Amino acid sequence: MSERSELLEATLDCHPEGIALLGQQRNVVLWNRAAEAITGYLGLDMVGHPVPEQLRPLLQWFGERNEPDIDSSVHTERGCLLHTHHQLGHPLSVFARILALRDGPGARIGTAIIFHPAESLDALPQGEHADGSGVGASQADFEDRLSVLFDDFAHGGLPFGALWITVDQAHHLRKTHGAGACEAMLEKVWQVLAHGLRPGEELVRWGDDEFLVLSHERTAEMLAAHAQTLAGLARTADFRWWGDRTPLTVSIGAAQAELDGTLAGLLERAKAAMFSSFHAGGNRITAAPEGNSCLPS
Numbered sequence: 001m002s003e004r005s006e007l008l009e010a011t012l013d014c015h016p017e018g019i020a021l022l023g024q025q026r027n028v029v030l031w032n033r034a035a036e037a038i039t040g041y042l043g044l045d046m047v048g049h050p051v052p053e054q055l056r057p058l059l060q061w062f063g064e065r066n067e068p069d070i071d072s073s074v075h076t077e078r079g080c081l082l083h084t085h086h087q088l089g090h091p092l093s094v095f096a097r098i099l100a101l102r103d104g105p106g107a108r109i110g111t112a113i114i115f116h117p118a119e120s121l122d123a124l125p126q127g128e129h130a131d132g133s134g135v136g137a138s139q140a141d142f143e144d145r146l147s148v149l150f151d152d153f154a155h156g157g158l159p160f161g162a163l164w165i166t167v168d169q170a171h172h173l174r175k176t177h178g179a180g181a182c183e184a185m186l187e188k189v190w191q192v193l194a195h196g197l198r199p200g201e202e203l204v205r206w207g208d209d210e211f212l213v214l215s216h217e218r219t220a221e222m223l224a225a226h227a228q229t230l231a232g233l234a235r236t237a238d239f240r241w242w243g244d245r246t247p248l249t250v251s252i253g254a255a256q257a258e259l260d261g262t263l264a265g266l267l268e269r270a271k272a273a274m275f276s277s278f279h280a281g282g283n284r285i286t287a288a289p290e291g292n293s294c295l296p297s
Contacts, residue, residue: 040087054085163213164270168282170209251277255288
């Protein structure tokens with residue numbers, strides 16, 4: 001048993017992400033090397049000691065959540081952005097996710113918190129690419145427009161929000177009918193969404209199966225209402241492949257820019273909200289919570 005524990009600890013020490021294992025009383029029982037490198041706190045400082053004040057946003061935030069939330073597969077998969085501090089005192093932003101640890105019969109025995117640094121909040125989150133390739137030319141060019149738009153907003157310009165859209169049927173269609181069918185379907189959705197845009201809005205492909213709409217709706221509520229309109233239009237897309245009509249729906253994440261936020265943070269919130277819509281069954285809108293809040297399941 002001792003050898004098994006040593007092997008487990010050595011394995012976790014090799015993991016590139018920070019891992020904190022918490023016991024039933026939320027006490028730290030393991031703090032791997034990546035966690036040391038990310039936070040500056042050594043395992044000797046953490047295991048068996050009170051949680052330092054600077055790390056409480058990371059290690060104690062989850063303890064305030066309800067049991068269904070921390071066990072949610074969506075919550076675990078996507079994680080959330082948290083702001084804490086390095087041991088040297090400088091601000092530290094990390095993406096963290098949680099995993100409930102259970103014994104054989106299913107009783108809760110602890111919690112694993114897995115985290116990695118948000119290495120650059122200025123590095124914009126990207127859409128998914130089926131072939132593993134990087135950003136396309138049009139998407140790369142559009143990043144400059146995004147930066148200008150957000151900078152203008154930060155200096156008193158128009159309110160600004162993002163709608164991250166994925167077509168619920170895209171993955172299945174690509175798998176069953178091939179890339180050509182999926183591309184034809186996405187072109188149809190593009191045309192329908194474009195007809196629903198308001199003056200000054202912009203639409204871009206963001207990854208293989210996703211779209212991004214930049215909107216100047218004045219409030220988060222108005223942005224979400226606009227997203228509902230676009231979702232309704234997407235359902236009207238008459239897509240046929242070899243004579244067979246495929247009903248289409250979209251999952252949308254809506255996030256409104258905040259003056260104390262960042263452009264990358266805005267897109268992360270929109271993307272996470274989109275995944276929340278998708279994993280909840282699709283064909284729905286999720287409005288991203290403000291600031292650091294994680295998405296509900």
